[in-house]
Amino acid sequence: MWYYNFALAFVACGVAYIIGELVSHWSRAWVPSVFVTACVMLLGYWTIFPKELVTNSGLMPFGNTIGIFLLLVHIGTIISLQQLIKQWRTVIICLFGLLGMCVIGYYAGSLMMDRTLVIAGIPPLTGGIVSTTIMQKAALKAGLTEASVFAVATYCIQGFAGYPLTAFCLHMEGKRLLKQLRSGEVVLTPEQIEANSHVGMSAMASEKEQRKTLLPPLPKMMNTPVMIMTKMGLVA
Structure with a gap:
């Protein structure tokens, strides 16, 4: 079709993602956005979406290169070693x-x-999109096209089953904790509330706190977007 190009493919992917976010918001996160987006894309492939939609949008080259950099560095910077300990x-x-x-x-x-398929499917089950991408590339490099496709399929099918189940479990746990708080069964002191605000593995740093970084901080004048991207690539 003469009107189908990179921009339209990109917009179609964006619309699918927006629909997922809207449904998640309207359902108060009972329906995960990633799950809805996957369903929209699947219906699109069955009907009007070209099979090369994601590739044509330019998202594949970005996801396999700079996108991986962003994920690796982001995951590394939000993990707090103190919380891990x-x-x-x-x-x-x-x-x-x-x-x-x-x-x-x-x-x-x-x-x-086949054991080759088992090996290709384990990283997507135990990890996430990064481990899936690494396994997919390794399988392709070894000439195992079927195993490469199986790794991606395993990750996708796990998402269809796992995201709704995760959302359900988190909602049930949240309701249980709220019920205990509202009934007075559990009473938190101001100190406990403050401590709980930082619960998790995320590295929470206040404005006054100077965190140690792998690369030394640069003067504001030198810390341009290009410099930040270059440092991100070096760390990744």
Whole structure:
């Protein structure tokens, strides 16, 4: 079609994402935005979307290069080592869970399908989009096209099942905690409220706090967008 080009492909992807965010907002996050976006894209591929839509939009080259840089550096900068140490039990449980998934998947999965596919599918199950991308590229480099597609398919199918389940569990837990607070069963002191505002693995730094960074801070005059992008690439 003469009117189909890069810009229209980009807009179509953007509209799909916006629909996902709107549905998530209207449903108070009961329906995850990523899940809705995936459904919209799937319906689009079945009807009017070209199969090369995402590639034509220019998002694939960006996602496989600069996008990965952004993800790696972002994940690294939001993790607080102090919170990791404080929540060492959570870290150990996660590590053992990952180990169990790998061992069970490798041995039990090999009884039902080719071991190459099992190896390609484990990173998407235990990790996320970054590990999926790494496995996909490794499989393609090894000439295993089927395994490369299987890795992406595993990540997508896991999302269809996992996102709604995660949203449901988080809502139930949130309601349980709110009920305890409103009934007076649990009473928090001001100190506990302040401490809970920083719960999690995120690195929360106040304006007065000077965090140690891998690269030394630069004067404001030199810290231009191009400099920031260059530092991000170096760290990544």
